[in-house]
Amino acid sequence: MKINWGTAIVLVFIGFISFILYFVVRMNTEQKFTHDLVTEEYYKEELAFQKEINAEKNAKTLEGTIQIKKTDSGLLILFPKHTNSEDISGTLSFYRPSNKKLDFEVPISLSNAQMLIPDKNLIEGRWNITIDWEFDHTPYLFKKSFMY
CATH class of the missing domain: 1.20.5 (Single alpha-helices involved in coiled-coils or other helix-helix interfaces)
Structure with a gap:
């Protein structure tokens, strides 16, 4: 043929x-x-977006900013020095864009205005961190993407 x-x-x-x-x-x-979607309740979170914008503005008005450093024992998060670490409350949210099963949230517990996230909780790759905290009855929000 x-x-x-x-x-x-x-x-x-x-x-x-x-x-x-x-x-x-x-x-x-x-x-x-x-x-996976970025978030399960997308529209519900969209309505609370103005509160996030205001909290981010509050964080930008602070004298110092939050710093994130990678150390041998894990991820070190340094809060501004002028804040009293006993009066800070809130949560740290770690978001892994490639796998939502790796996402986790940790309550803030500071010692000397710093917090250490152990190395075992983080694997190599891209992470997004959101620090939602309150100091002196004022909400603050810090967001950053980093490679671990």
Whole structure:
């Protein structure tokens, strides 16, 4: 049987389309290829966004800023020196964009205006940290992306 150019082109297109459709169906049906949203309750968080903006403005008005340093024993978070570490309350949220199973939240417990996150909690890669804290009845918010 002889195949001309027109038939060969049609067969190649059919093969290519079948190949693409196979992977589209496979990625949408297999559980190991999950497609996580950034957050589960997106619209609920959007309504609280103005509070975040105000808290970030408050953080920018402080004399010092929060510093994040990688050490041998983990991640060291340094709060501004002029704040009394006993009066600070809040949470640290660690978000891993590539895998939501690695996300975790830690309450703030300071010693000498610093906090250490142990090395065992963080694996190498990109992390987003959100520090939502309150000092002297004023909310503050600090966000940063970093590579660990």
